[in-house]
Amino acid sequence: MAAAGVPLRTLQEWMGPRDITTTQRYADYAPSEHEGEMVEAAFARRPALATEPPRNVGHLHLLG
DSSP states (O other), rough: OOTTTOOOHHHHHOOOOOSHHHHHHTTTOOOOOOHHHHHHHOOOOOOOOSSOOSSSSOOOOOOO
């Protein structure tokens, strides 16, 4: 985000550290291609199987 031009103060607010030096410490970090692939794989959505029950279905009934 810092490399894309987002101000450090904005990054500090998003990340949450009280001290700007903590934000500055991580501002130069850029993941390697391998790390980027690992993050993508970890957060990739997998298609739901037909045998799986629906997720996050509560007892909400819509009146129509």
